[in-house]
Each structure stands twice: as structure tokens, then as C-alpha cells.
Amino acid sequence: MKPTQLKFILIIASVRSGRIGPTVAQWFVDQVAPYGIDVEIIDLAEPTSPLTTELLEKADGFIVVTPEYNHSYPGDLKILIDAHGTQWKHKPVTIVSYGGMSGGLRAAEHLRAVFAEVYSVGTRNGVVIHAPWDHITDGRLVLDEDAIASTRGAMDELIWWAELLKPERGARDEGAA
């Protein structure tokens, strides 16, 4: 299966006014553009609808762009995860986290445990961004080569899992609870 036949959803988890989340998400999308993959965005600042569930259902994998709030991830993201079930099942998730000194790592670690409970596979490789607000030029995030390399590590692994799981999901999960 070619990566271009796979469908990924990128979830923007921050919703507050003045948020940096969409800027971080745009940076990630720009970095992975050479893969030529289909990435659709669910922005949790927009109201969710039956279409949200449909998008999650069709996805072969997820990229979650999350800030750290009080040592964890935003409540709106938990609401989205809890409102769905099979839509996450046997699909890979990679986490792009950001925050202060921690780069959102505590949020990312909490999310791993939650996604494991809904049978998602968390990639070992993710992207950790320290203080993105210090790296904005003309409204865009500009990060060093290490950060860019981490997007490739995360995406390579996400695609590897997505290719592996898609046919198995179709064959084994059909009719299963």
C-alpha cells in the first residue's frame, strides 16, 4: 500500500482565543508535504458534528497537535476521544506536543495512556516543541533541523503502522465488537 492511499487526520487540540495551535499544525503539515499524503484537519475550536465522526471513522491514522495545560492535554481533546470508540481502534497515533520547558511531554505521556485504552497504537517517535512562541517569524513557526528531522521520524513510523494495520483492520475487525 502506498502512503498516498492512506488517510490521516490531524487534530488541533487547543481552542482558546490567541492560541498558537494552528501555527504549530501548519508547520507540521508543511514539513510532511513531501510525503504526498492525504491529511485532513479537525480543529477542536470548530463545533464537532456527525462529519467529525465520519472523518475519524475513515482515518488510517492520527496526528494530534496538543499543548500542555497544567501538566496534561486540553479537556476538549479528552471529550473528543471519549465521544468515540471504534473510530480510534487499531489505528496509529503520533503526538506533536508543545509547551514551555517540557515541550508538552507530560501532555503527550498522558495521551499515550488514554489512546492505549481505545486500542490505538502510539508511535514511539513524536515531535516535542519547546516554547514555539519564541520561534515565530512573519506568523509562521521556524524551527531547526533537529525539529524537522523529528517530524520525519514520527511520520515514517506513523505510515509504517498505518500500512500494517489497515488491511488487518479490515480483515479482522469486521463484525467484531
Ligand SMILES: Cc1cc2nc3c(=O)[nH]c(=O)nc-3n(C[C@H](O)[C@H](O)[C@H](O)COP(=O)(O)O)c2cc1C
Ligand atoms: C491554562 C494553561 C496552563 C498551562 N500549563 C502549562 C504547563 O503545565 N506546562 C507547560 O509547559 N506550559 C503550560 N502552559 C503554556 C502553554 O503550553 C502555552 O501557552 C501554549 O501556547 C498553549 O497552547 P495554545 O496557545 O495552542 O493554547 C499553560 C497555558 C495555559 C493557558
